[in-house]
Amino acid sequence: MYARIAVIGDTRLGEAGFSCRIAEALKRAGHAVTLCSANAPNAPLVIEASQRGFRPSIVFVEQRMLLSNKPIYQAVQKLGLPTVQFGDGVHVEMSDAAESSTLAGTYRDDAYIQACCSLPDGTRPHAVIVPHGLDDRVEGLLRRLEREASLSVERYAPLRGAAPLDLNLGVAAAIGRSAKLCLLFDGQWRMSAQDVAMRISEGCVVLVERSLADTWDGSLGDAVVLFDEGDLVETVSGLLASTSRYKACLQRQRVWLDALPLLDDALEDMFANDSLCKAAATLEHPSRDVVVYGWLGMQNFGDDLLLQVVADHVESRFPEAVVRVIGGDSERIKTEFGFDAVRANEHYRMFNMVRRASCVVFCGGLIFDDPFAFTPGDIELFVEPYMDPACQAGVCLMAWRFGVPALYLGAGLGPIAKPAARAALRYIGLAGARLLLRDQDSVKLALDCGYPSEQVAAYADLVLSARDTVLNRASDNLPSGLEPGRYFTVVLRDWPLNPPGFERALAAELDRIASQTGLTIAFVPFDPDDVHIHHRVADAMQTAQVVEVKTRLSMPDMLAVVKHSAMAVAMRLHCSILHHVLGKPAIGLDYNEKVGSHFREMERGDYLVSLDEVADRLSGAALRAWNDPEATKAEIEEGLDALRPKVEAAFQELFCAIEAHEPAPEEPEVYYPRARSQAAVDLEASRAHEQELASRVEALEGELSAARARIADLEQSTSYRLGHALVKVPHALFKRT
Structure with missing residues (x-):
């Protein structure tokens, strides 16, 4: 168990x-x-x-x-x-x-002992390492050691709380295997006997400050070399000068380590x-990791909803599953959803996440031209990409490296006209990713780009299976001014191609719908940017029955709004789909191919309104659906009955991929001295040096200000004035003579 x-x-x-x-x-x-x-x-x-x-x-x-x-x-x-x-x-x-x-x-970890670093065997270029926080006392001792013993001292600790980004990866494990000696000092970050076991596992001789060792229970015996502040230089120099003594210390520590119980x-x-x-x-x-990749944690409700839907389905089928996320804002994902998450430019963490996975799932509209607008284009894959299709190709290659299946589940494509996006899609195909797309239009785009036909199939949008997610996760909270069943939801998008006059025409049509249904109009942003167009349209309306939600609500509160909504008028696709899933009418504003594809596949084309036809068709379509609720609900259910099996088939293919995956045999870990590009490491070092210099300048300016203040105080003192006056008398007499 x-x-x-x-x-x-x-x-x-x-x-x-x-x-x-x-x-x-x-x-x-x-x-x-x-x-x-x-x-x-x-x-x-x-x-x-x-x-x-x-x-x-x-x-x-x-x-x-x-x-x-x-x-x-x-x-x-x-x-x-x-x-x-x-x-x-x-x-x-x-x-x-x-x-x-x-x-x-205290325990030994054989897996960590068997690991190695990227340096040639036996190579230890650093004389000394210090793996914990540095205070002024310790820093002074290290500088003295460097000066008097002419040694290279590597510090891989947070310097007064500001740790380089690499340190919480595998870099510290690589540095630990690159030094001959490890110094553990007494101080605020107090090390334990277990820390000693970890450092000995890295193969260096551990030296411990005596005052720190005195706080332990004596279980280390003579396994470590003790030093005092006054004899640090002598102790370190003596060890490095005597090969026989150094080897004897290594042997003694290894005997102590081998006698420890095994952690496993x-x-x-x-x-x-x-x-x-x-x-x-x-x-x-045993647990199975499922990695979900998408524009997640960025406060886009549609994308975050896809994450929740995938997680709900996976965890329902596999109670042992652990959902991990590669997204846009990893901290928001951790605090809002409770999933382990990394940002889509943390390539080392992404790599470690993918290699342990049973499957990698891409969801949402991820492959299109726009993400390449501010990149180097075709070479984006090779210069640490972030989130865009080139980054997705990199993750697919990581999955291929470890035999992990990669699936685009209910995803959408397009537009794809630029060479960089088309090339990235072909890289994804070369890595073997399956495209289980949400509509035939996306399938055609993929095939036109040269994607292998045997790796592409049309299914449906995953949110069509979100009914249980809505009912189980919706809160009991509604924004002020809204009553269950007495409002209709409006979700717009500040789209750059919205035609002239669109907002005025929309405001007039919404007024007409509100006056004839008696419903309140609820402007609800699915993305923080939506509030701007919502505010402009609301300002142009005549009715007082308007509620503007000013911020993007939490997932449970957003689901509550949808759950109790009577109808939707939406540009955002997932607002329309959620209303359909609950058997409620939705009018789709056709700003993008994905909206039209959904309404056509639901056979709801009469309720799809192009942006330049809003004034002529919107209110008529909405009132037609509202005035015949039984027929509307029956038609929606008929459309859902045709699409639900496609969603179920897509999830079934995902489940089969997860079940069929056989993890690759674990190999001894190899640790490397950096986890980012050399340019990123150099930039981090330059910033740290700049910060250090700024701190020194600030300290010197403080000392100068204090000195000036002391001079000013002295000049105003009685003793100074009296002395100054007495000195003037002999000077005056001397001038007369």
Whole structure:
């Protein structure tokens, strides 16, 4: 049996930190795992949201984070779940919370020991590394060491809280394997015996400041070399000067490490014998990761709805599934949906996410020309792309690398006229991605671009299967001024091709609909940019029955608006589809091919209005649907009956791909010294240097201001004035003589 586990801990050293190693070991055992960084500013919100998206059955939390971080303690307590505390700290009582147990002691992680870095075997170009926070005392000691011993000291720690972006990836694990010695100092970021085991696993000799070692229980014995502040230079120089002594220290530390219990065995024992862990293990099958890619977290309701629909279907079929997301705003996805997420330009994290997946799902309208407008065009794929079709091609190639199926599920294409977009689509085809598209128009576009015909099929938009999502996830909240069933929803888009006079004509038609139905008009933005056109149209109307929603509502509140709406007039496709799914009339404003395709496939062409025909047709179509509700509902159900099987078939193909996937055998990890382009690394270094210089200038300016203030105070003092006056007398006498 397997559990859904939220691991919460210090992630500042990334894959070189014990929290990440715990998470990796639990994944190897088949558990569903999400890792929450306790160092992130929004960590409490992410932990709270994990209950909605990830739904953990048990929490593993690092003890020192409970002791040192009150918001983390409160967030864990609020979850009310069984808790396992790990680390070298004292067990922390969780008052008013569920039961808690402890994974006590120090462990070795053979998977981490067997890993290597990209350098040739035995190459360790750095003499010394320092893997934790630097205060002024430690920085002074390191500069003295560099000066007096002429050594290269590599610092890979957050400098006063500002960590380079790479550090919470695998870079720290690479740097740890590139040095001969590792120095652990006493200070605010206090290391533990488990940290020592991690550093010894990297193959360097560990030196520990004596005052830090004195805080431990003595379990290290003589495994580490101790030093005091005064003899640091002598101790380091002596070790590096004597090959025999250095090798003896390495051997002694390795013997100590080999005697430690194995982390994987300790976790297996916990889930076999610990009552809390046994009770939390309710999943019958090992976890499966499903990665969803899209314009997600960017406050576009249609795209975010697709994410929720896919997640609901996947988790309903596979209770052991873990949905992870590649999107536009990863932090918003974490806090609003509770899913693990990375941004679509974090290529290292994307790579690690994809290689563990059972499937990669692309959803939404993702492949079209516009994203290339501000890129280098055809070469975008090779210069760290973001979100656009070239980026999607890169993710498909990652999936191909590990034999992970990639599917565009209910997606739309077009327009695709530019060479860069057409080339990106062909790259996606070469990587073997299946296009399960939402309409025949998209299929034709794909084939015209040279996409392999055996990898393309027409299905339907996924939101056609969203009925359960709406009914189960809608809140009880409606915006002020709206009553259930007594309003119709208007969703527009500030489209650059809207014809002249469109907004005035639309305002007049909405007035006519409101006056003849008695319904309130609710302008509801599906995207934050929608509020501008909504406000202009509302201002041009005569009726007082208008409610303008000024911000994009949360997912549950948006679903509540749709659930209780009587009808829709919409440019946004998913507003129309959601109303159809609930058996309600919708008038589609045909600004884009995807809107027309949906209404034609639903055989609702009479309720599709082109933008330049709004004045002639809109109110007539809306009133016709409103005045004959039974016939309207029957016609909508007939259209849905034709399309629902297509959506079900698309999901069935997804489920088959997930079930058929066989994970590639795990190979020993290879860590690399950077996780971004060299240009990005250089830019980060330049900014850090600029920040350091600015801090030094600020400090010097402060000292200068203080000195000037002291001079001013002195000049105003009585003693100075008296002395100055006394000095003038001899000067005057001297001049006379």
